[in-house]
Amino acid sequence: MKSKTKFVCSExxxxxxxxxxxxxxxLQWNTFLEEPESETKGNSVERALPKAIPLTEISWETERRITTGMQELDRVLGGGIVDxxxxxxxxxxxxxKSTLLxxxxxxxxxxxxxxxxxxxxEESVKQIKIRAERLSVNSENILMVTETCFENISKLIEEINPHVVILDSxxxxxxxxxxxxxxxxxxxREVTGQLMRIAxxxxxTVFIVGHVTKEGAIAGPRVLEHMVDTVLYFEGERHxxxxxxxAVKNRFGSTNxxxxxxxxxxxxxEVNNPSGLxxxxxxxxxxxxxxxxxxxGTRPMLLEIxxxxxxxxxxxxxxxxxxIDYNRMTMLMAVLEKRIGMPLYNHDAYVNVVGGIHIDEPACDLGVVASIAGSFKNQPVDPDIVVVGEVGLTGEVRPVNQADKRIMEAKRLGFRKCLVPSGNKSSALExxxxxxxxxxxxxxxxxxYLF
Structure with missing residues (x-):
């Protein structure tokens, strides 16, 4: 007898x-994968109808947070781990990922x-022990087990009653x-839903390790990211x-x-002073x-372009x-050609953010423009100045948010000047x-002013 199959979208x-x-x-193309028909081994159980409570009668209190002892991780989590x-x-x-956890x-x-x-x-307890020795991690409160069956994992959680569970992967x-x-x-989807109910x-508190695809997204269905409370991406070059x-999603704190x-x-x-680094x-x-x-997010950083x-x-x-975004770089070069009259059409241009950092915010536009213009003119910019501003297609420099934080970070690191948009002129900055x-x-x- 031929077994029944279905097609499931991987996104x-x-x-x-x-x-x-x-x-x-x-609306994604070529994402359907054939899978055997899922069969539940057991009868469904009738559940009691939940009672709706008026909003005015609901009591609440601020969630308790537990610091991890790592300030950088606490910052990303929004202040610590939430029960x-x-x-x-x-x-x-x-x-x-495994090293961090x-x-x-x-x-x-x-x-x-x-x-x-x-x-x-993925690893045996002996392999994890070798890594733990290298990291100087040794405690009888950390219980290790190698298991892939979720039913067995659920029984272990009920038996041990831990404060934190880490599932890799x-x-x-x-x-x-x-x-x-x-x-x-x-x-x-099923395992994540069961983990959510346990948590x-x-x-x-449950930490789940997830692999990523070659495009950089979490492998598996997109609904996985919707089900969890917090999504953290660990980025960087292996070399x-x-x-x-x-943090790209956080129900208990700020994203980005x-x-x-x-x-x-x-x-x-931990690197507590990224600007100096x-x-x-x-x-x-x-x-x-x-x-x-x-x-x-809330952290100002000085970067070299x-x-x-x-x-x-x-x-x-x-x-x-x-x-930086390639399309935005070409747009800024077009502004230099049209508004400043800089003939860049017959010049190769290479732009790099030092340190492997990727920046998305438009407040760095003026820095990109200044670096391209300086290389074209072969004139250096004053090394004691910091540049901030968003550039529009008409050549205007638009104001940026939280300019005072950026200026204070530049002052803390010893810079003597800061070039900011005129729209940010206020008594607070002056x-x-x-x-x-x-x-x-x-x-x-x-x-x-710069050249």
């Missing part, structure tokens, strides 16, 4: 009886005496209630020492917060180098951007002592 989990080229739910929360940590293979286990067990259950579906765990393979859409029902932990770590032979080390080996008085003040503009050898000029603030309303005014 959103939409199910259909036949294969479709385009998902009618998320009963479900946290998804994603990243490329070998980036340091194992260090968190060591700090929590040492400082708070919390009982932690570490479930691995979600793609290796399967439920016996479903006949599909581990890592499939139905398995990931909320028992007040246990570089620095790692960035970024980042934490910076340095990977050493003894594990991850990225500017440490800066070459001064070099054309094309400009310091900008970026804002990542470098540009190299050279006459093109071939017929078509080449453009390359690292750390009262900042110890640093000269220059205002510019257009790109032409800004470049006239």
């Amino acid at each position: 959103c989990g939409y199910e259909t009886r036949k294969w479709l080229g385009r998902c009618p739910s998320c 009963g929360s479900l946290v998804l940590v994603g990243g490329d293979p070998g980036i340091g 194992l260090q968190v286990c060591g700090v929590l067990s040492r400082n708070s005496g919390m009982k932690i259950l570490y479930v691995s579906g 979600i793609q290796t765990v399967y439920s016996e209630l479903l006949s599909s393979a581990p890592g499939s859409v139905s398995q990931v 909320k029902g028992r007040g246990v 570089q020492n620095y790692r960035i932990l970024r 917060e980042i934490g910076l770590f340095e990977m050493t032979q003894y594990g991850l080390k 990225f500017l440490d080996s800066r070459a001064k008085d070099q054309p094309g180098s400009v310091i900008v003040a970026s804002l990542e 470098q540009a190299l503009v050279t006459p093109t050898v071939f017929g078509i000029a080449r453009r390359m951007a690292t750390g 009262n900042i002592d110890g640093i000269e603030i220059i205002f510019a309303g257009t790109v032409e005014e800004a470049l006239a």
Whole structure:
């Protein structure tokens, strides 16, 4: 007898009886995968109808937070771990996800005496022990087990009653209630739903490790990110020492917060002064180098933008951007050509953000423009000035948010001048002592001051 199959969208989990080229739910192409029909081994149970409570009668209190002992991780989580929360940590293979969580286990067990259950579906307990020795993590409150069956994991949680559960990784765990393979859409969705019920029902904080696809998204259905409370992405190049932990979803705190770590032979080390780190080996008085003040969440960071503009050898000029959006770079170059009259059409242009950081906010536009113009003119920018501002298509410099935080960070690191948009002129900025603030309303005014 032929077994029944169904087709499930790998992006959103939409199910259909036949294969479709385009998902009618998320409108993505070629995302349907064939899976065996999921069969529940057991009868459904009638549940009592919940009672609706008036909003005025609901009592609440601020959620209790437990500090992890790692300031960078606490910053990204919004102040610490929340009881009963479900946290998804994603990243490329070998980036340091397991190392980070194992260090968190060591700090929590040492400082708070919390009982932690570490479930691995990929490594044996001996392999984890070797890593723990390297990280100087050793506590009887950390319980290790290698298991991929979710029913067994659920029984272990009931028996041990831990404060924190770490599951590495979600793609290796399967439920016996479903006949599909581990890592499939139905398995990931079912296991995550059961973990959510355990976390909320028992007040246990659960960390889930998730692999990412070649496009950089969490592997599995997109609904996985919707189900959890917090989604953290661990970013960075495997051949570089620095790692960035970024929150893209957080029900208990701000999103777009980042934490910076340095990977050493003894594990991850926190970087509390990222601005000083990225500017440490800066070459001064070099054309094309400009310091900008970026804002990542609530943290201001000073970054160096470098540009190299050279006459093109071939017929078509080449453009390359690292750390910023390529389309935005070409747009800013078009503004220089049209509004300033700078002939860049026959020049190759390369723009790079030092340190492997990727910046998305438009407040760094003026820094990109200044670095390209400086390399084209072969004139260096004053090494003691920080540039901030968004550039419009008409050549105007638009105001940025939280300009005072950016200026104070520049002052803290010893910079003497800061070029900001005229729209940010206010008494609050003018009262900042110890640093000269220059205002510019257009790109032409800004470049006239810089060169």
